[in-house]
Amino acid sequence: MNNNKINTNDNIAENAAMIGQCAEVKTLQQSFTEQTSVTPSVIAPGPVVVKIPVVIAETNITIPVEATIKLDYPAIEIKRIRKNVYLTQSRVIPFSQDGQFGTGILFIAGFIRKNIEYATKTCSRYGSHNVCGNIRHCTVEVPFNFTTRITFRRPPIFVTNQPQLEVEFFTDKNKSCDACADPVIGRNVCDQSFFNSEYFNEKPFTELVRADIAEVDIHADPYRDCENPTEQLFNKLTEKIVVNLTLKVLQNQQVNVTALGL
Incomplete structure (x- = not known):
């Protein structure tokens, strides 16, 4: 009997030691370093020509997207979806029916990176609604592309x-x-x-200013658990997504400015 108590105490101590080793924090005090102001070296005052990105168009676009995602494991509930928008292609073709380059055609392609966290079912108690499981995650990319007409605030400069x-x-x-x-x-x-x-012209490029995403997730082909009729399992969902993008179209152009003396 005493040996069993000793073994039990040893196991508890060993488990506590393992738990204590799971996380460890070490801090190191950082020294404070003084800084010295430096006077920048600038050009002489007067007219100067600079080459800077110039905003030639700014637009807001709404894109409807529908995607079907199949999870690697049956889920009972989506816990969280983290979304990020990336652009993979940006092309601007100046095209206007009046021939004055007042408008252009913008080609955009990209994808939505989605990290889906969902709850799974590993066990349940018959006759009750108690369900236990793990939290899993799945990362997918939902592609999109569109073409739209943009109006130039300042026409791009091209030499043929x-x-x-x-x-x-x-x-x-x-x-x-x-x-x-x-x-x-x-x-x-x-x-x-x-x-x-x-002639080698400056290629217009696009900056992503803002992305707003609204979506509805529909569980596709769910099946109920006979032991827990209030819960349903699914491993495929259909997403109806509305993506609203704010884009800036820029081109490096030479601008005449005046440098001021300090």
């Missing part, structure tokens, strides 16, 4: 490439190139010269 130019030379001694040809006066067929210009 010009057609290739060809320079011809005059000669009256074609025999220098072809000994068998008769001497003629006109274009020199021996020499050709070409001129080509290629």
